[in-house]
Amino acid sequence: MNIASLAPLAVVLPILGAALTFLLIRHSHAQRAVSIALLSLTLLLECWLLASVWGGGTEAVNIGGWLPPWGIVLVVDQFSSLMLVVSSAVSLAVLVYATGQGMADGDQDAPVSIFHPTYLILVAGVSNAFLSGDLFNLYVGFEILLTASYVLMTLGGTGPRIRAGVTYVVVSVVSSVLFLIAIAMIYGATGTINMADLAIKLAELDQGTKTLLHVMLLVAFGIKAAVFPLSFWLPDSYPTAPAPVTAVFAGLLTKVGVYAMVRTETLLFPGDSLNSPLMVAALLTMVVGILGALAQSDIKRLLSFTLVSHIGYMVFGLALSSVAGLGAAVFYVAHHITIQTSLFLVTGLIERRGGSSSVDRLAGLAKLSPLLGLLFFVPAMNLAGIPPFSGFLGKLGLMQAGIGLGTPLAYALVIGGAVTSLLTLLAVARVWNRAFWRKPEDAEHPDPVLLAEAKDSATGHRAGRTNVTLLPRTMVGSTLGLVVLGVALTVFAGPLFEVANQSAATMLDRSAYIESVLGENAPVPGLALGGGGK
Amino acid sequence: MSVNLTLLTVMGALYACGIYLILERSLTRVLLGLMLLANATNLLILATGGYAGMAPFFSKDTDPGAYNDPLPQALILTSIVISFAVTAFMLGIIYRTWVLARQDEIPDDVEDRRVAETPSFDAEDDAVIPVETSEFPLTMIGSDGSGVTDSPATVRAGGKTILAEDAALEEKPGSANVHPGPEGGVK
Numbered sequence A: 001m002n003i004a005s006l007a008p009l010a011v012v013l014p015i016l017g018a019a020l021t022f023l024l025i026r027h028s029h030a031q032r033a034v035s036i037a038l039l040s041l042t043l044l045l046e047c048w049l050l051a052s053v054w055g056g057g058t059e060a061v062n063i064g065g066w067l068p069p070w071g072i073v074l075v076v077d078q079f080s081s082l083m084l085v086v087s088s089a090v091s092l093a094v095l096v097y098a099t100g101q102g103m104a105d106g107d108q109d110a111p112v113s114i115f116h117p118t119y120l121i122l123v124a125g126v127s128n129a130f131l132s133g134d135l136f137n138l139y140v141g142f143e144i145l146l147t148a149s150y151v152l153m154t155l156g157g158t159g160p161r162i163r164a165g166v167t168y169v170v171v172s173v174v175s176s177v178l179f180l181i182a183i184a185m186i187y188g189a190t191g192t193i194n195m196a197d198l199a200i201k202l203a204e205l206d207q208g209t210k211t212l213l214h215v216m217l218l219v220a221f222g223i224k225a226a227v228f229p230l231s232f233w234l235p236d237s238y239p240t241a242p243a244p245v246t247a248v249f250a251g252l253l254t255k256v257g258v259y260a261m262v263r264t265e266t267l268l269f270p271g272d273s274l275n276s277p278l279m280v281a282a283l284l285t286m287v288v289g290i291l292g293a294l295a296q297s298d299i300k301r302l303l304s305f306t307l308v309s310h311i312g313y314m315v316f317g318l319a320l321s322s323v324a325g326l327g328a329a330v331f332y333v334a335h336h337i338t339i340q341t342s343l344f345l346v347t348g349l350i351e352r353r354g355g356s357s358s359v360d361r362l363a364g365l366a367k368l369s370p371l372l373g374l375l376f377f378v379p380a381m382n383l384a385g386i387p388p389f390s391g392f393l394g395k396l397g398l399m400q401a402g403i404g405l406g407t408p409l410a411y412a413l414v415i416g417g418a419v420t421s422l423l424t425l426l427a428v429a430r431v432w433n434r435a436f437w438r439k440p441e442d443a444e445h446p447d448p449v450l451l452a453e454a455k456d457s458a459t460g461h462r463a464g465r466t467n468v469t470l471l472p473r474t475m476v477g478s479t480l481g482l483v484v485l486g487v488a489l490t491v492f493a494g495p496l497f498e499v500a501n502q503s504a505a506t507m508l509d510r511s512a513y514i515e516s517v518l519g520e521n522a523p524v525p526g527l528a529l530g531g532g533g534k
Numbered sequence B: 001m002s003v004n005l006t007l008l009t010v011m012g013a014l015y016a017c018g019i020y021l022i023l024e025r026s027l028t029r030v031l032l033g034l035m036l037l038a039n040a041t042n043l044l045i046l047a048t049g050g051y052a053g054m055a056p057f058f059s060k061d062t063d064p065g066a067y068n069d070p071l072p073q074a075l076i077l078t079s080i081v082i083s084f085a086v087t088a089f090m091l092g093i094i095y096r097t098w099v100l101a102r103q104d105e106i107p108d109d110v111e112d113r114r115v116a117e118t119p120s121f122d123a124e125d126d127a128v129i130p131v132e133t134s135e136f137p138l139t140m141i142g143s144d145g146s147g148v149t150d151s152p153a154t155v156r157a158g159g160k161t162i163l164a165e166d167a168a169l170e171e172k173p174g175s176a177n178v179h180p181g182p183e184g185g186v187k
Helices: A009-023 A028-053 A078-105 A115-131 A135-153 A159-190 A195-204 A207-225 A233-237 A243-268 A275-295 A299-320 A323-354 A370-384 A390-405 A408-437 A473-491 A493-509 A511-518 B005-022 B027-047 B071-101 B110-117 B164-171
Strands: A059-062 A073-076 A459-462 A465-469 B154-157 B160-163
Touching (some): A009 A115, A028 A078, A028 A115, A059 A511, A073 A115, A078 A243, A078 A323, A078 A473, A078 A493, A135 A243, A135 B071, A159 A195, A159 B027, A159 B071, A195 A511, A233 A299, A243 A299, A243 A493, A275 A408, A299 A323, A299 A390, A299 A408, A323 A370, A323 A390, A323 A473, A370 A390, A370 A473, A390 A408, A390 A473, A473 A493, B005 B027, B027 B071
Antiparallel strands (some): A459 A465, B154 B160
């Protein structure tokens, strides 16, 4: 039996977990145990999948025995399994963090018990989107994760969350409608929605129709991935959600959009003429995003803007459409999921410890909790791209690929990338200076625990409760685990970069994907003219 | 066998109304707009299935060219279910907004407005640190009460000396001494 035929379990296990946790809604201990156990199992399975395709190779699974191009097909290759492993590792860390927060605050209330089922459904949707080899199944994956995210975004139903939720829901639904329209038009034009089949049939369409379909897909995914002119919903809606929810959204949801962009760009529209507009969009995403971050005083909002800005790097690598560029983009996606999520988790800890997430009110945290300082400092420097870290390696790879292409636009992107990196450093250094280094007396309205002696500030008054443990061990532990994973990406950057480059070469070549889905004799079309693979 | 023009016209009208409605500020209208958009898209998917009036299902006697493609209908079914879930959720949100705020409008983001109104000058980051050139720093004067006069601070403006307090007032719009000219500025 082939290991890849277990791939559907990556979607089924979390859904099963969601059903079980929903049944156990009155038993919070059992609920925690079930969701953590099933998510760990999913992670193990996905590690196994990744190991089976680590050296290369693409495996397709026909769901229900229906043959492609009619049935639904799940495709496991290096890129999709790498994304699965990173996303599940991150979701597991966030789940542990969230249960730690729940246990520390002792919330036995009804609305929060819905968290576990919804969260597992979100994970199932993300896995489905990563594995899907079919445009409509990709749409369904998106809808599963979006519907779960609507609930998580408005958890508790407070005023600010409802306001942010409305923006988020309306924007997401509009992008989904656009995606569905694009699917309908693609089906009308080609008579298929299987991606491997589309790769063959789209090549036969005339250029005008192809460009229209391409633009529609790009706009739909661009909204989900928050690429510049379509990114304004993100900093408005993410920061108000609970800390673990914001962390997992920031890590995963936009990256699913980026993943869909990479898949469709490489598989359906290779070497197409839209690379230059994509490069301009990437440049603007990087620069405009980071300028927005500099204006913020709330750490969560600041991080949301850096999230938008760093999506630009991934689009940059994608738009180069060379093996080096795409490989660096794949590596960057893996790096950024881990780092951005750990930064949001640390911000949650900062908010608990310091009583606020605004840099105007925080102060002196480095002295009060050196561990918190370390947990913030390492991913922050990693995000800014300071040399030994994976952020630096990813950016270096992108810049080398950009210089390798050598067009004026590519040079502009390289310069833009360097400037964005420096401005990110400025933004996180501002947070560091204010929240960690300055004296509590200098802050405007510091929380009483900031001024208290270190020994009597382990507990405090939070969310209407007194004597809450400010830094519970599970929360710190899961954040630490994620930070260590980020450092591990740096240590094992060599083999990881190799796999990323290999997966980029396979994606640009397309023949492995098409042949594994449609069989050995599938007519793989040659690459179109233009900036195709080298 | 022809394209069903009525369905296409209805689809266009639904899209137009839907787009108009989602631009409204009232949540109920936005919801209605989203529903219209979803239904227009369902019609679009239906149109990709083939010409109107053909058999919708397969039987062995039917010629392959003479029956309608069933797949789009399966797609529509999925998309109807999804838009149903989203509609139910939006109704929940609308009800919650009504409970919380007694209004059906999307409020502004407070933090957004605050950041927009923050001056570019940040007292902590941008303040000029005074350069001490004197051997006797300013802080020493008046530390024991000497060297400080009780007379109010004055500034030189337009060749005369006026009170600093009045000068600050004149900076503000609506001051009695400021008469804006027809092209802005001061007469």
